[in-house]
Amino acid sequence: MVINAMEQIMKDLLDEYKGRLQLNCTCSTCLDDILALSLNKTTPRYVTNIEKAMYIKAEFIDKQEMTSLLVKLAECAKIVSDHPMCDNYQ
Numbered sequence: 789m790v791i792n793a794m795e796q797i798m799k800d801l802l803d804e805y806k807g808r809l810q811l812n813c814t815c816s817t818c819l820d821d822i823l824a825l826s827l828n829k830t831t832p833r834y835v836t837n838i839e840k841a842m843y844i845k846a847e848f849i850d851k852q853e854m855t856s857l858l859v860k861l862a863e864c865a866k867i868v869s870d871h872p873m874c875d876n877y878q
């Protein structure tokens with residue numbers, strides 16, 4: 789199994805900060821759109837199981853990098869929130 793550790797890390801960040809991102813819509817489609825967009829802008833870090841992803845989060849991602857991931861997430865949240873593509877806005 790090969791997974792992108794950033795996927796889990798971004799997902800955790802989004803869970804933690806979605807309340808503060810002033811989203812127009814917080815349905816699962818919009819949250820997935822934000823996640824996908826953010827991950828497309830983030831260099832992937834592939835690991836072979838989910839525990840290793842957590843290890844990467846703990847050991848390799850410093851505060852500064854976490855902050856830049858959060859900035860990226862906020863940018864993508866704004867893009868999706870300004871133009872939601874989900875059923876709520878069709």
Ligand SMILES: [Zn+2]
Binds near residue numbers: 813816817875876
């Ligand atoms: Zn939505």
